[in-house]
Amino acid sequence: MASVTEENYLKALFILVTERGMATISDLSKLLKVSLPTANSMIKNLKKQELVNYEKYKPLSLTEKGRREAALVLRKHRLTEMFLVNEMGFGWEEVHEIAEQIEHINSPIFFDRMDKLMGHPTIDPHGSPIPDKDGHIAEEVYEQLSNCRTGEKVRLIALAHSASDFLRYLNNRDLSLGVEMRIVSIEAYDGSMVVSYDNHPAETLTHPVCEKLRVEKVD
Amino acid sequence: MASVTEENYLKALFILVTERGMATISDLSKLLKVSLPTANSMIKNLKKQELVNYEKYKPLSLTEKGRREAALVLRKHRLTEMFLVNEMGFGWEEVHEIAEQIEHINSPIFFDRMDKLMGHPTIDPHGSPIPDKDGHIAEEVYEQLSNCRTGEKVRLIALAHSASDFLRYLNNRDLSLGVEMRIVSIEAYDGSMVVSYDNHPAETLTHPVCEKLRVEKVD
DNA sequence: TAATTTTGTTAGAATAATCTAACTCCATAC
DNA sequence: GTATGGAGTTAGATTATTCTAACAAAATTA
Numbered sequence: 001m002a003s004v005t006e007e008n009y010l011k012a013l014f015i016l017v018t019e020r021g022m023a024t025i026s027d028l029s030k031l032l033k034v035s036l037p038t039a040n041s042m043i044k045n046l047k048k049q050e051l052v053n054y055e056k057y058k059p060l061s062l063t064e065k066g067r068r069e070a071a072l073v074l075r076k077h078r079l080t081e082m083f084l085v086n087e088m089g090f091g092w093e094e095v096h097e098i099a100e101q102i103e104h105i106n107s108p109i110f111f112d113r114m115d116k117l118m119g120h121p122t123i124d125p126h127g128s129p130i131p132d133k134d135g136h137i138a139e140e141v142y143e144q145l146s147n148c149r150t151g152e153k154v155r156l157i158a159l160a161h162s163a164s165d166f167l168r169y170l171n172n173r174d175l176s177l178g179v180e181m182r183i184v185s186i187e188a189y190d191g192s193m194v195v196s197y198d199n200h201p202a203e204t205l206t207h208p209v210c211e212k213l214r215v216e217k218v219d
Numbered sequence: 220m221a222s223v224t225e226e227n228y229l230k231a232l233f234i235l236v237t238e239r240g241m242a243t244i245s246d247l248s249k250l251l252k253v254s255l256p257t258a259n260s261m262i263k264n265l266k267k268q269e270l271v272n273y274e275k276y277k278p279l280s281l282t283e284k285g286r287r288e289a290a291l292v293l294r295k296h297r298l299t300e301m302f303l304v305n306e307m308g309f310g311w312e313e314v315h316e317i318a319e320q321i322e323h324i325n326s327p328i329f330f331d332r333m334d335k336l337m338g339h340p341t342i343d344p345h346g347s348p349i350p351d352k353d354g355h356i357a358e359e360v361y362e363q364l365s366n367c368r369t370g371e372k373v374r375l376i377a378l379a380h381s382a383s384d385f386l387r388y389l390n391n392r393d394l395s396l397g398v399e400m401r402i403v404s405i406e407a408y409d410g411s412m413v414v415s416y417d418n419h420p421a422e423t424l425t426h427p428v429c430e431k432l433r434v435e436k437v438d
Numbered sequence: 439t440a441a442t443t444t445t446g447t448t449a450g451a452a453t454a455a456t457c458t459a460a461c462t463c464c465a466t467a468c
Numbered sequence: 469g470t471a472t473g474g475a476g477t478t479a480g481a482t483t484a485t486t487c488t489a490a491c492a493a494a495a496t497t498a
């Protein structure tokens with residue numbers, strides 16, 4: 001079975017490929033904060049185990065076996081986040097670091113029990129889909145807020161990132177999943193948006209923030 | 220901070236010293252299933268960190284710092300076991316293996332939350348005391364069933380071991396903490412005892428089992 | 439296209455945790 | 469009081485994961 005380190009590489013690769021369609025060794029080395037040679041040698045190791053496809057100087061991808069392993073780690077991570085929020089009362093900004101550790105626990109009954117206690121949730125507290133027990137994961141079809149137009153009304157449905165400082169930023173503005181907002185205006189210069197929702201008639205969100213907010217249109 | 224391996228050595232040492240009053244390198248090597256030289260070199264490492272007292276060829280003990288670290292690992296283990304039983308619905312025979320892994324999670328807020336959700340429990344599902352946040356642990360003052368006499372009435376209050384096969388053995392006989400039993404007879408030859416309780420008028424328990432059952436006398 | 443920068447690779451070393459083989463110390467049995 | 473067996477130690481090697489230094493390939497810029 002994959003070591004904790006190997007699981008982290010597989011998960012990182014899965015996320016990179018899902019988010020940007022491809023991944024390189026230097027992407028991995030940045031995301032995991034290891035040196036390039038370290039990532040390079042781990043990739044050789046994972047190739048030997050037939051978990052990643054890799055040829056010298058070429059971009060990386062997961063084999064079917066690797067993709068499945070990675071999705072199961074992601075399943076454990078997201079189930080844990082949901083459990084921490086729903087069953088233990090944590091805020092969505094507190095759970096990532098804990099889940100980063102618990103995702104490596106090797107105990108199918110433990111995660112099955114979480115899953116059952118929560119009634120088999122399909123998304124985590126940040127709106128990301130939870131892979132099923134076979135490693136299948138729903139595609140994320142939501143739009144970025146940054147791609148929407150002035151006047152549109154949208155519902156916040158998921159987040160592309162879940163760093164705790166970003167989540168606290170959202171908390172401070174009463175932004176949570178399900179909030180419906182109208183795009184009041186878009187600043188052409190820097191792409192920042194002014195949105196209105198609930199008791200916030202005019203909240204300005206910078207472009208990097210809008211890129212991370214996933215929304216669906218409301219009629 | 221101590222690595223997972225170091226935490227396991229400290230915990231093992233704590234348990235050995237608590238159970239038998241002292242510990243040697245070979246005790247450790249047997250308990251942790253590592254070779255003698257492996258245990259030897261780890262002990263040197265822990266001595267360098269001032270976590271254990273050790274002189275060549277002498278028995279081992281924990282320093283105050285080491286004792287505290289060990290007790291905090293044990294705290295995480297036992298809180299986890301209690302959480303798994305009380306909040307997640309596991310049987311007491313299922314929780315040891317999971318807790319062995321979760322005890323190494325580094326997240327004070329996670330364990331504080333468990334503790335709070337359960338109302339600050341002081342014993343785990345096997346009756347063992349849970350150390351407090353400062354690493355203080357209550358002494359276990361219970362008697363072994365094997366030291367009791369014919370005719371005495373006792374209440375099962377704790378277990379000295381929590382291996383899952385032992386716990387299933389108890390489950391199969393409807394033995395759980397709190398059960399009150401009367402000692403019907405003791406077989407002098409092998410120390411086995413016949414006890415009666417609830418719907419079990421005459422259950423025979425071997426000496427090794429009786430040694431692991433901790434009881435208090437009922438008037 | 440040539441120069442430069444970024445990315446990737448190889449070589450070689452370090453650390454943590456483990457092992458086996460060989461040797462030494464110590465308690466105790468005779 | 470010596471011999472013996474168990475416990476402890478040392479030496480040396482292995483594996484996993486990491487690093488830096490040096491170099492090579494690919495991509496980008498001029």
